[in-house]
Amino acid sequence: MPAKSQAQVLLEKADKKANSPGGWFASSTTKFEEAGDLYQQAANSFKIDKLFKEAGDAHAREAECREKSKESSEAANAWWNAAKAYKRGYPDLAVQALTQTIVHLTQGGRFRQAADREKEIGQIYLQESNDLRKACDSFERAGDWYAQEDATATANACYKDAADLHADLNEYQQAIARYELVADHSLGSALTKYSVKEYWLRAGLCALAMGDPIAAKRNMAKYTSQDTTFASTREAKFINILIEAVEAGDQEMFTGAVVEFDQVTKLDNWKTGMLLKIKRGIQDEPALL
Template identity: 30%
Template sequence: MEGSNYLRAAQENESKANKKAKGSFFKNLFGSKGDRLDEARDLYEKAANSYKLAQEWQKAGEMYKKCADCERETDGIPAQYILDSVSCYKKVNNAEYLTMAEDAIAMLAEEGRINQAARLRKEVAENYEQQYEYEQAVIEYDKAAQLYEMEDSVSFANQCYVKEADLMIMLKEVNFEKAIQTYNKVINEYMKKDILKSSAKGLVMKECLCYMANDDLVGARNRYQNFSFEDVAFANSREGELLSNLFTAKEMNDVDSFQKTLHEYNRITPLKKEETQILVHVKDTFGGLGDGLNLAGNDDAEEKEPDFT
């Protein structure tokens, strides 16, 4: 069947469904409201499927919404139709997608489908992140993490907490203490399992950089030393050596050494976006030392990476 035929079939079923949903005097006399709405729901669902085949995602989403409305009217379970609507709107209408996703998350939670609610909440967080709405993305990742924790899905919760902390760094007003706490929460979980301990090094590095960005070199050194007791190999790791060299550069107020250290590290192990952003703030703590700090005071610094060449 061609696209035009799918569209025609969808429109016909939608028209029939609308008539069923509205009803008439005689149908009210000879048929129950529940029966009419069940028939309308089935027709709306057929219309939705045809609209999908015709690639008419906006209309398909609307039809699934109407299916959900019919379910509500008959005390049915609308959650699946809401989820289907969410999937359609996600392709074409971001505002409607976010609205329907909130409804779906609430319904899934009420039905005890917490893992599904968490997955959808994480999708919403990713959506905000893709739109560069980092402040809202931070909130959504935190909510997703908490939902995963309710189901003891620690691994997924940790992923969300890491994303939350990473995006905190991208905000115009950075709460470094909160980012440190969030990284530390995940590090503690990683250290409980041998298989995850190696993943903790990168988070400790970001945690120490947050201390430095907050102009707390003592805190950074203490965290470094404490973790070195937990993981004796940390000091000789690339992350550990980088931090040690950065500490020395900061103590000496040596910007050239700071940038050379970063250049050498970045040449072999490219720095991640959030790491470069933290380092912008670390560089700012050196203050007024000439061209080497040309990002200091740049209002757009949070969207740029520093030049370590």
């Protein structure tokens, strides 16, 4: 029979401690504190052996002991450590552990940290499960928590990610509302003002993807009134040409504008996807003679 690993020995000790009857003098709190420490040691030992599922499970059991001994802060930390272990190949379990972490953090009023963990959940949904809807909801929630903690820049980054996902889900009105919110927040600071044209460009593409060049025009007029320098930017000129091409049902004009813009400012995957949607709309609705 192979010798037990150090991690396995510690895990058994932890189980024994957690399940032992309390003595005459030992309080159950002390018992669970000690068991929690042993589970933590076992988890770290599993990590050394690169057994991440076992490490996550040990941290989860540690977290339950911390909860039983009313150590909320330590429980939050243990769940987070479990999530970090589970992230190595077990995304569903990582999300469950992060959700438990957030329960403790919000109860303790630690919304900034809760937002960090919620953002992690969004990234897992996006990268591991490609679940755009759940990722979008997580980024929205994280953004709200960052905003209430005055972490405006981080809130904006989450809202922008949520807006991109709303657009991917064809929820263009929600996407536009989020881009405009982030642009409004960014206008007030010299450091972030330069990025406003990017948000308005994305909002403009969303309006065109809805097949609504009139709304796109109206929004462009509104953006220009908010920042008079916007009209002279490449982004504004690009959207205005696209609006013209869509209204004229002119695919060649549309494609020419896209190629010209891309030569100077490389289009990212999101914009390329949106432009393809808009172009298909032109094909679907030939211009009236």
